[in-house]
Amino acid sequence: MSKKTNKILLIEDNPELLKRKIEELSGCFTHEIDTVENFAQLKEYVISNRDDVFIALLDYYLDGAKIGENVDFLMEHKIPTIVYTKEFSKDLRDRLIDKGVLEYLIKKPNSDLSYSVRLIERVYNNQSIKALIVDNNENFRNKLASNLQQFGLASLQSHDAKSTLELLAKHDDIQIVIIDLDISGEIQGMELVEEIRENYPSTSLAILGVSPHGYNSQLSIEFLKKGANDFIIKPFVKEQLNLRIMQVLELLDTIEEKHIAATVDQLTQLKNRRGLEIESKAMIESAFETKSNLSVAMIDIDHFKAVNDTYGHDIGDSVLKFLSQQLTSSFRKKDLIVRNGGEEFSIILEDLSLEKAIEMFEKLRMKIENTIFEEGDTKIAITVSIGLFYGFEHSMESMLKKADEKLYEAKNSGRNRLKV
Numbered sequence: 050m051s052k053k054t055n056k057i058l059l060i061e062d063n064p065e066l067l068k069r070k071i072e073e074l075s076g077c078f079t080h081e082i083d084t085v086e087n088f089a090q091l092k093e094y095v096i097s098n099r100d101d102v103f104i105a106l107l108d109y110y111l112d113g114a115k116i117g118e119n120v121d122f123l124m125e126h127k128i129p130t131i132v133y134t135k136e137f138s139k140d141l142r143d144r145l146i147d148k149g150v151l152e153y154l155i156k157k158p159n160s161d162l163s164y165s166v167r168l169i170e171r172v173y174n175n176q177s178i179k180a181l182i183v184d185n186n187e188n189f190r191n192k193l194a195s196n197l198q199q200f201g202l203a204s205l206q207s208h209d210a211k212s213t214l215e216l217l218a219k220h221d222d223i224q225i226v227i228i229d230l231d232i233s234g235e236i237q238g239m240e241l242v243e244e245i246r247e248n249y250p251s252t253s254l255a256i257l258g259v260s261p262h263g264y265n266s267q268l269s270i271e272f273l274k275k276g277a278n279d280f281i282i283k284p285f286v287k288e289q290l291n292l293r294i295m296q297v298l299e300l301l302d303t304i305e306e307k308h309i310a311a312t313v314d315q316l317t318q319l320k321n322r323r324g325l326e327i328e329s330k331a332m333i334e335s336a337f338e339t340k341s342n343l344s345v346a347m348i349d350i351d352h353f354k355a356v357n358d359t360y361g362h363d364i365g366d367s368v369l370k371f372l373s374q375q376l377t378s379s380f381r382k383k384d385l386i387v388r389n390g391g392e393e394f395s396i397i398l399e400d401l402s403l404e405k406a407i408e409m410f411e412k413l414r415m416k417i418e419n420t421i422f423e424e425g426d427t428k429i430a431i432t433v434s435i436g437l438f439y440g441f442e443h444s445m446e447s448m449l450k451k452a453d454e455k456l457y458e459a460k461n462s463g464r465n466r467l468k469v
């Protein structure tokens with residue numbers, strides 16, 4: 050995933066009002082807004098800071114620029130741009146869209162900027178995802194790719210089912226596939242939608258079906274029945290495309306936010322029990338297929354109640370966060386680290402020998418013992434007890450239970466130790 054930049058560039062002779070309105074409306078968004086007030090400043094800014102900004106908001110009539118010169122400049126630098134004027138002009142609108150501007154909107158003291166804010170959020174989120182365009186016409190693919198680029202959305206292209214499925218398998222940041230009915234090869238667009246849906250649910254990958262001009266509307270309906278999230282009929286204008294893409298991607302974002310809220314622990318940002326349930330399924334399946342063992346550890350902080358009693362609950366919370374960071378930094382990205390609740394965690398590792406697993410958890414135990422938590426004048430040393438189950442069973446529940454029995458032994462034999 051590429052890194053997201055966070056800055057909006059506001060190009061306005063008198064930027065304060067618009068800046069304030071956008072900030073008010075966007076409430077919880079965390080973007081910074083940089084402002085430049087004339088064409089000379091704009092040029093200077095872009096030359097040294099192009100890569101910091103993900104979108105530009107431009108007042109069309111800007112000091113120091115010939116008419117349209119500022120737009121051309123931003124387009125040359127491939128910056129997604131919304132242009133504002135005080136009065137609407139159809140002719141200007143057509144010219145701007147033609148040049149590659151994302152949107153042309155009217156800005157009056159009382160105008161509603163919520164659509165602007167939606168666009169800004171979309172372009173911001175588009176930075177970390179990709180589109181895949183599936184069509185047998187190269188010109189069309191390139192034109193679409195250029196439209197998407199104006200929306201801050203990078204894209205890949207393919208012309209048949211086989212390469213589409215290969216690209217999907219290879220790039221897990223693809224979040225929308227735009228599929229034409231007519232594609233190369235034996236498998237047609239409609240069938241391809243069905244095939245994609247076997248492995249990618251509509252809650253995590255959006256499909257937009259494209260029906261060629263002149264086909265009856267039944268075909269578009271068929272697209273939806275096969276699993277497309279939406280469809281669009283050729284020829285379409287850029288705004289139509291953008292709005293549909295925005296709608297399906299916003300829905301996916303909402304679903305993902307809900308999923309995260311349900312599976313991630315708020316305090317520590319580790320997975321919670323529900324997250325463990327979901328993610329451990331794949332680990333169990335893969336261990337079964339490869340006939341390998343899992344290392345399932347239960348970790349519990351020793352005498353944590355005393356930390357709360359001595360320093361208060363807030364410091365207790367900070368210690369839990371501190372420990373979570375230590376856990377995260379001690380393991381690989383694919384390892385599953387979970388806060389079961391309270392001061393109890395579990396960690397599930399794949400592909401390790403028993404000796405290696407013991408070594409890793411012993412190292413972790415010592416690291417926790419030797420790392421002091423500090424906040425202001427408060428210094429706290431904690432220890433943990435660890436119970437480890439090594440082997441394979443089909444039920445995570447039962448492996449965790451066995452690890453928990455070992456944890457109980459570790460507690461009873463003096464704490465700050467690992468039992469296998």
Ligand code: GH3
Nearest residue numbers: 349350351352353354355357362363365366391392
């Ligand atoms: P042991 O070594 O036997 O595990 O002793 P312990 O004190 O760690 O265990 P006990 O189960 O008696 O107490 C756990 C404490 O963890 C009690 C509870 O207040 C605290 N705790 C649980 N969840 C949280 C939390 O989210 N934040 C804070 N600050 N404390 C928590």
Ligand code: MG
Nearest residue numbers: 349350351353
């Ligand atoms: Mg405890």
Ligand code: MG
Nearest residue numbers: 349391392393
């Ligand atoms: Mg406990």
